[in-house]
Amino acid sequence: MLANLPYYVAAWLFLCGLYGIVRSRHLVHTVISLTVLQSSTYVLLLAIGFRKGGYAPIFADIAPGVITVDPVVQALMLTDVVVEVTVVALLLAMVVKAFEKGGTTRPDDLRFMRG
Amino acid sequence: MTEKRRLLLFFAGAIGVASVYCAGIRNMPPFGHYRGPYGDVIARLAVYERHTTDTVNAITYDYRGFDTLGEEFILFSAVTGVMLLLRPETQERRRRETEGENPESFRDRAALSETVQVFTTGMFGFAVLFGIYIGTHGQLTPGGGFQGGVIIAAAPMLLYVAENTDAFRRILSHPLMEFFEALGAAGYAVVGLVALAFSAPFLTNVLPLGKTGDVFSSGTIAVISACVGVEVGAGFMLVTYEYLREILSREKNTED
């Protein structure tokens, strides 16, 4: 368990994010919870590509052939970071607009279209 | 659904999801023992084939460059979405048009102090230069177009902090900003198309490779990185402006 701590932290963050969205009482809170959910994938990817004693995959300071961590997951994480920030920007714009139109930031009040 | 029921339902599901997740983890290779081979092969190849020293950027902008093209357009459509959502509606637009946007008609609030102004102007230049440096050295050291672009986009915020609202507005509301954003986004795809003219697959590097370690050592990576930097920088400034536009125009009105 302890040796694989990063993986379990990733699972924990994932559930925390879901929990945050479910219990959310403010739309901005929902968006922030979503970023927590997202951060679980950072930890997971980072942990997967890590090697004990490995160096960063930048061959400016180290000689080729030295053990490095996986560069591919880092490239995937860069994409992940962009996805996160764009989704947040879009969701926040929706929240702002919903507030300007409906005067509310409570998810409960969004129930105009029930049924 | 009441909150209590919702949470009960969620916890029932969450236990299931957690069990599935943990069951998966227990079969994963132990932490710290990445097995490869994808990353290792590319790490070995990139220095020789692409003359880059930062392998992550070789992957982002070349080996898996097609992903990054998609990613740039995720940013592009999100920025478009923000502009779409926060666009001034017809009434407000009309009001603004009748008022007229004459930049001479308003002044900045009393400046904080000259020291602060001088300092932030200096910092502004530094941030822009630093952003450009980070953006152009991606193939050699950590950084790249994306990081550089965000840093450049953050630079005008310094002016806002220094209450130099006028300069801030002028930079952010510049009509060319949208054009630059689109140019950066399209530029990436066009770089890919150039390869087709040389009857090579999309996004193939067609530029000569330089000596590993030089700024222009890695062909298209530098060009693509620059495009990404322009797009990201302009995109973030556009988003910031959309959020602040109303507040800025109000500040202007109160000072008239």
Added chain:
Amino acid sequence: MMILGAGLLVLIAISALVIVRTDDVTNQILALSFYGLLFALLFFLFQAPDVALSQITVGAIALPLMVMLAITRMKHRGELKAQGQAEKGHD
């Protein structure tokens, strides 16, 4: 270094729970900024300087800034509305 990493991970796990359980949004933004910094540190520690650099610029600056901007704009709108209602009341 592994102990440092483990400590950082535990800190991240705790602050994630704190973030989702905080109901006040302003406090949440502060926590989020701190959370972003923790991640940047984690990335440096686990040999991912590229990601750490974008995490610092995005997670610790751009993201909380955007939330802040959104809230400022909403507050601004709220004030405008309140003003408008007050003016109507005077008539």
Added chain:
Amino acid sequence: MLSPALLVAIPLIAAALLGGLRKLLPRLLTDVLALLTALFNLVLASLWTLHALHRTQVYWFGGWYPRGHMALGIGFVMDVAGCGLATLTAFLATLALLFSFRYTDSGGDHYHPLMLVFLAAMSGFALTGDLFNLFVFFELMSTAAFALCGLKTQEPSPLAGAFNFAVTNTVAAFMMLTGIALLYSTTGALNLAQLGLLLAGRHDRLVLAAFAFLMTGFLVKAATVPFHFWLPDAHAVAPTSVCVLFSGVMVPMGLFGAMRVYATIFQGCFAGTHVSWIFIAFGSLSALWGGIMCFAEHHLKRLLAFSTVSHTGLMLLAFGLWTKTAMAGLLLYLVGHALVKAGLFFCAGILLHRFRSVSEPWLFGKGRALRRTRILWILGGFGLAAAPGFALAIGESYISAGAGWTEWIFLAVGALTGGAVLRAGLRIFFGLGDAGPTDESAKVDEAPETLKESHQINWFLWTPALACIAGSIALTFWPEYTNAVHSAAIRFMDFGSYAHAVYQQFTPASMVRAAAIPGKDWLLAGVHAFLALGLALWAVYRRRIPRALRWPSHIEGPLRPFRALQSGYPGDYVAWLTVGSAALGAAAFWLGH
């Protein structure tokens, strides 16, 4: 031939161009440029589909060909199913852009770039042979879709729909990414073919967990019950031309993603187990649930959205059968459904344009003057019921050929969804019976989409509907098309030929063996049409029939406990998503271990 990369690159460049120059370009030019781009995609995708009939070719971006067994870069696999889906996407996008020609409010001309990005994303999603690239296109598709939902911001309810859509689909995307990461940890590969080869025969806990996460991600997009709650909300708020793409291709695209991943990665893992029963169970549930909710709905766009839930459920069911005939039927059904559903949405859009409402009780009797729309709507209703002579009927006969019991589900779905559309048609266009019961959502009026108050129905408003409905009929008279889809299905399921293409650049068609073609069951299709019309008439004239016989029309009633689930609150939707994901995971562990 032109590079397949252009299918993605050209719409993206055009989108950037239209976005950057939006203040300079006049509206007409923007419309024409967007239309031309979509047409270009249509032509190129059709050419590639024809090419793919002869051989499946692979296109490696950046010229990074595989080294040994390791794929270095990202490849497009140009197989018939993928190319065909890209063609369908381009076709519907062209019609959608034609429908929104000139008059539709384009939100400061942000609409066209977003539509083109959406088109590019769906084309890429259909063709890519890389798991992470699939995620990127999933996210690109979602982002453009979220933004397009924000087009009508005059009232607060659209934002609720868009917000729920964005939250649930983003959660789905990260579930998918978790699944990708789990698979990458053990294989160190992202290429679908390479993953399939590396994982063949493995069905341990890691693979099962990855399967559960990936499938949850795709099924949220495919609007499978209980992941479907976002779909009616999103459809109610998106403009008509966007709804056409949502229901016609985006939702089936989610299913297609699941199918592609299953056919390449998991097929070898779960050979000999009963994991595909999960799809049958989820599919049947969605088909019936969506059908009932569809009949109970009186807001036309939401009605059609629930029918999409139901029909996509049927396709998922066919996917779960996992036989060659069922797969052929699925693809035929997918195309037929896309055309009919698009036609119906265009008709609803015409009603919205003409009367500024899509509420069935409000529109009662108002549509009598719209002769063309009337015919198209009724034909669409029969088409949705899989009546004889429509493309859906052929798909259905293929699917039920190997599994007779599915006919009952088809019958129920056809009667409920077709009946609901016919009921609305009889009330709106013929003024039969009474205005019918109303529900809360039907009271919410849609914001008009068109700029000017106009009573004229121009040619570009009704031709797209005509093209779709006529297309869904014409396809049944084209045996070559059915045969081509059949061979597409066989090749889609054949992992050997897929992997061969990836590692050897291409697979010739001769490597693929054909299977028997089932006969068309027109009698059954006739029963469908009869039942749907019967149910519609029953609902419309329920007051005139004896009380004891009124019970079928009660489905139209309030259905309060069911409706309450569709609460519009993102927390509820995510709670259901968690439960559904857990159920999917539990079932996978039970059946696959």
